Amino acid sequence: xxxxxxxxxxxxxxxxxxxxxxxxxxxxxxxxxxxxxxxxxxxxxxxxxxxxxxxxxxxxxxxxxxxxxxxxxxxxxxxxxxxxxxxxxxxxxxxxxxxxxxxxxxxxxxxxxxxxxxxxxxxxxxxxxxxxxxxxxxxxxxxxxxxxxx
Numbered sequence: 001x002x003x004x005x006x007x008x009x010x011x012x013x014x015x016x017x018x019x020x021x022x023x024x025x026x027x028x029x030x031x032x033x034x035x036x037x038x039x040x041x042x043x044x045x046x047x048x049x050x051x052x053x054x055x056x057x058x059x060x061x062x063x064x065x066x067x068x069x070x071x072x073x074x075x076x077x078x079x080x081x082x083x084x085x086x087x088x089x090x091x092x093x094x095x096x097x098x099x100x101x102x103x104x105x106x107x108x109x110x111x112x113x114x115x116x117x118x119x120x121x122x123x124x125x126x127x128x129x130x131x132x133x134x135x136x137x138x139x140x141x142x143x144x145x146x147x148x149x150x
Contacts, residue, residue, distance in 0.1 A: 033133035034109045038094040041113050044084030049076050054134040061140035090116050119144040
C-alpha cells in the first residue's frame, strides 16, 4: 500500500467515529455481540433471541442439497422447537474465525459452531441499530456431521 493510501485510510477511520469512541472499542463491542450469538446457539435461551437477532433478520443456507431460508421469526421457532445443545449436554465447540468492521454501522463475523451433531460455518452480518449490534443476515454452511454419540 502506498504511504498516502495508508495514511488516508487511517484518517478516514478516525473521522468515522465520535471523539470518545475508537475503532478498537467497537471491535470489542462487536466481539461481545458475536459471543452473544454463540451463547444463544448453545443455550437456545429464547429470552436472548432479540438481543442477538434483529426482527428483520434473514437466515439462509444449504441443507441436504436444498436452500433453506427463514425469517427471524421462523428461525426463532426452529430454535424454540429443538432441544438445546446445553440441555442435551452436547460438546460446546465454537470458534470466532474473523471479525471485520466494514463501516461504522456494519460488521461481518465468520464463526464455526457446533449444534448437536452438526458443525456449522456461519457468516454473520451485524448492523448497529439504535446503538446495538444485531445479526441482520446469517448465511450458514454445514461443515461436518458427527457420528451419533460423539
